[in-house]
Amino acid sequence: MNWNGPLLKMNDFRFEIPSNYQGVQNNLHMKTSGVIYATNGMIKSIRMDYAPEQVANVTMLPGIVGKSLAMPDIHWGYGFPIGGVAAMDEENGVISPGGVGYDINCGVRLLRTNLHFTDLDSQKIQHLVDEMFINVPSGLGSKAKVHLNRKQLDDVLKLGAKWAIENGYGWKEDPEYIEEHGCLDYADISKVSNEAKQRGAPQLGSLGAGNHFLEIQKVDEIYDESAAKAFGIQNIGQIMVMIHTGSRGFGHQVCTDHLRVLGQAVKKYNIWLPDRQLACAPVTSKEGQDYLKAMACAANFAWCNRQMIVHWVRESFGKILHQCAEDLDMGIVYDVCHNIAKLEEHEIEGKKKKVYVHRKGATRSFGPDKQEVPLRYRDVGQPVLIPGDMGTESYLLRGTKESEETFGSTCHGAGRVMSRTQAVHRYRGEQIINQLKQKGIYAHPASWKVMAEEAPDAYKNVSEVVNVTHGAGISSKVVKLLPLGVVKG
DNA sequence: ATGTTC
Numbered sequence: 001m002n003w004n005g006p007l008l009k010m011n012d013f014r015f016e017i018p019s020n021y022q023g024v025q026n027n028l029h030m031k032t033s034g035v036i037y038a039t040n041g042m043i044k045s046i047r048m049d050y051a052p053e054q055v056a057n058v059t060m061l062p063g064i065v066g067k068s069l070a071m072p073d074i075h076w077g078y079g080f081p082i083g084g085v086a087a088m089d090e091e092n093g094v095i096s097p098g099g100v101g102y103d104i105n106c107g108v109r110l111l112r113t114n115l116h117f118t119d120l121d122s123q124k125i126q127h128l129v130d131e132m133f134i135n136v137p138s139g140l141g142s143k144a145k146v147h148l149n150r151k152q153l154d155d156v157l158k159l160g161a162k163w164a165i166e167n168g169y170g171w172k173e174d175p176e177y178i179e180e181h182g183c184l185d186y187a188d189i190s191k192v193s194n195e196a197k198q199r200g201a202p203q204l205g206s207l208g209a210g211n212h213f214l215e216i217q218k219v220d221e222i223y224d225e226s227a228a229k230a231f232g233i234q235n236i237g238q239i240m241v242m243i244h245t246g247s248r249g250f251g252h253q254v255c256t257d258h259l260r261v262l263g264q265a266v267k268k269y270n271i272w273l274p275d276r277q278l279a280c281a282p283v284t285s286k287e288g289q290d291y292l293k294a295m296a297c298a299a300n301f302a303w304c305n306r307q308m309i310v311h312w313v314r315e316s317f318g319k320i321l322h323q324c325a326e327d328l329d330m331g332i333v334y335d336v337c338h339n340i341a342k343l344e345e346h347e348i349e350g351k352k353k354k355v356y357v358h359r360k361g362a363t364r365s366f367g368p369d370k371q372e373v374p375l376r377y378r379d380v381g382q383p384v385l386i387p388g389d390m391g392t393e394s395y396l397l398r399g400t401k402e403s404e405e406t407f408g409s410t411c412h413g414a415g416r417v418m419s420r421t422q423a424v425h426r427y428r429g430e431q432i433i434n435q436l437k438q439k440g441i442y443a444h445p446a447s448w449k450v451m452a453e454e455a456p457d458a459y460k461n462v463s464e465v466v467n468v469t470h471g472a473g474i475s476s477k478v479v480k481l482l483p484l485g486v487v488k489g
Numbered sequence: 490a491t492g493t494t495c
Contacts, residue, residue, distance in 0.1 A: 103490040141492055199492075210490050252491050260495095339490090420493085 003047045005056065013037055013472040017056050017068075028274055030059040034068040037411075037472050042464065045417055046074055051081040057274045058086050062282070063093030065355050066348060069406050071362050072468040073415030073460060077101065079277030082361035085409045088283060090343065090354045094271065095288045096280035097262060097295075099358030100341050102255045104295055105302035106246030107179075107337035108363075108385035110396065111310060113317070114329040117218045117237035120484075122442065125216060127320045129444050129485035132214055135312040137206040138489045139446030144205035146308070153201050154189050160300030161335075164307035171331075174307065176374055178335040179364060182303035184342075188293035193257045196294075200250025200301060205308040207489045209450050211413075212245040213390060214313065214487040220393065221480040227380040227398045228478050231333050240481055241317075241330075242394055243309050244387045245489075246339065251298035258291040283356055292341070299340060306335060333396070334374075334383035338363045338412035346407050357407045365399035365410035365475045373399070384475045386466055389414045389459035390488060391436045391443070394481045395466045402473035410475035411466065414459040423458040424449060432456075436486075445488040454488065 005023075007015040017034035034055035038046055046052065051074050058068040058080055065087045074083035079098025088094055120128075137144055148156065156163045161182025164170055175181040207214060219238040222228045233240075247254075265281035265288070266273060273279070281288035310332065314325035321328065341358040348355070366373050366382040373382045381399040388394045392414070403410060418426070429448030432455050436443045445451045469475045 101490075106490070208490075209493095212490080246490070249491065256491095256495090 001050055003050045003052045005052060007036065007043060007052060013039065013468050015043065017052060019059065021056055023056060023274065024053060028056060028060065030056060031064055032059045032067050034059055034070070036070045036074060037468050038072045039468055042072060049076040051076045054079070054081040055084065057278060058084060060274055061086070061088065061094050061096065061278065061280060062271060063089035065089050065093070071411035072465045073361065073411045073413055075415050077360060079275060080358065080360050083411065083415060084360045085362045085406055086358045087346070087355035087407045090356065091284065093283050093356055094280035095283050095291055095341060095356055096278055096358065097255050097259050097291060098277050098279065099360050100295060101339040101360045102252045103246040103339055104251035104254060104298035105337040106339040107302060107306065107335060108387050109243045109306045109310065109335040110333040110385050111241040111313065111330050112232045112333050113239045113241070115239040117239060120239065124320065125485040126442050128216060128316060129442055129487055131316040131320050132313060133444045133487045135316050136214060136309050136487065138487055140209040142206040142208060142446070142489070143202045146205050148201050148204060150197070153197055156204060156304045157189050157192065157297040157300055158187050159183055160303040161307040164304045164311070169308045169311035174332050177332040178303060179337055182307065182335065184296035184299050186293055187296035187300050189297060191290045191294040192254060192297050196250055196253035196257060199253050200248065203248040203250065204301065204305055206248060207245050207309065207487065208248050209446065209489040211389065211454055212489040214309070215242045215483045216485040217242055217394060217481040217483050219479055220482040223477040223479065224398070230377055230380045231383055231396065231478065232331065233479055241313055242387060242481065243306055243313070245305060245309065247298040247302035248305065250301045254294045254298045258294055261287055262291060295341065299337065302337070303335070334385060336363050336385050344408065347404050355407065357409070359409055361412045362409045363412045364408055365403040366408045367399045367401035367403055384410055386411060386462065387413050388462035389456050390454045390486060391439065391441050391456050391483060392462060395462065395477060396479040396481065397466065397475040398478050400473055400476050403475060406474050410469045414462040414465060416458055417460050418458040420453040423453045423455050427452040427455040441483050442485045443488055451488060
């Protein structure tokens with residue numbers, strides 16, 4: 001099914017769905033226009049999965065501020081497109097789980113090391129990957145080594161990454177380099193179901209499946225030397241570790257639970273929607289606030305999860321290289337989430353205003369001088385982490401002042417072009433492993449099926465995606481990273 | 490993404 005609505009070229013990197021578009025059923029009344037960040041060459045595949053209709057649908061939500069936006073890695077999602085960004089008014093707006101996604105606070109964390117590519121031969125890489133595979137439980141339904149009681153889980157949900165550090169999983173300075181310091185303090189455990197807690201408790205400290213991964217990477221190219229230096233990157237060949245995971249079954253259950261409640265709220269508050277999947281509630285309503293407080297619990301779960309994984313990564317490097325992580329300088333460059341909604345202050349038409357920014361498959365990209373950016377990076381902007389698909393390049397970018405046009409947001413990754421089912425039919429896991437091997441990448445998968453689902457050809461080219469956001473000015477390239485070894489969920 | 494089918 002191809003989307004045939006209007007996508008008017010504004011310039012090299014922006015296409016508009018004008019607000020007079022009436023929709024497939026000829027009854028849409030857009031409150032504002034939609035903008036998709038893309039190049040000419042990307043438009044064909046963007047039309048293919050119908051996601052632009054979802055960009056138009058989002059413009060019809062009550063209290064939307066500015067435009068309905070989509071990043072170049074846009075594809076079809078539940079209600080909102082993946083790659084979608086929408087800001088809602090602090091008083092008259094709505095909050096929607098579809099604008100966040102099922103994997104609440106899915107995100108990326110980057111660790112640096114003082115190792116150089118030439119310090120590690122292929123056997124060492126293999127040992128490191130195998131050791132991390134042992135220490136970080138991976139795969140669908142993977143369970144953690146740590147068993148939390150109910151009180152401990154409640155503390156995790158309230159404290160996020162801070163809980164992990166207080167319990168020995170990390171360094172004192174780690175939270176400084178995590179978005180929101182790894183904790184949303186309005187998290188309220190009474191808004192989370194027992195079922196979510198039951199699912200979540202055994203999964204804290206596990207990687208999961210799908211496109212989640214743990215990668216040993218090397219710096220391949222430096223585009224912005226002063227920003228790279230600020231982020232602790234000195235030279236080409238420097239070894240880095242990237243972690244991509246989220247809130248596991250816990251966030252999934254929080255989303256499911258609150259979608260049910262907000263489906264009812266739509267009727268109660270008499271909200272007209274073009275698509276039931278856009279279920280939402282006024283931000284000021286009990287239902288809306290309850291979702292925000294539960295979402296914060298899931299966000300904290302994910303930050304704690306990534307923190308524990310970092311600890312085991314440091315331990316694994318220490319063990320295999322017979323050196324402690326401190327001596328290897330394995331500090332956190334940054335941790336960003338790409339599935340979340342938060343109240344933030346932005347400059348809108350020259351005035352500062354607080355809005356609820358939904359980012360679904362979109363990354364925060366705050367520019368220099370914003371107080372949310374760590375002091376150490378304040379002059380260059382926030383580090384932005386963009387994972388590629390398995391076996392391809394990833395990027396470290398910096399946020400820009402120009403990203404105010406997207407409420408401080410940019411893309412989040414490559415974005416699928418082929419469904420999981422299609423990919424499983426077309427590829428075999430063993431064949432993908434061999435392909436990677438030929439490129440000098442060692443992969444340790446938890447499942448052959450996921451390996452096939454995540455075949456590089458099932459994804460858009462991440463470099464094209466990043467070049468659009470760089471060209472449009474909403475984030476700026478700092479470093480390109482290439483994988484050497486990968487633990488795949 | 491996900492105890493891949495509430």
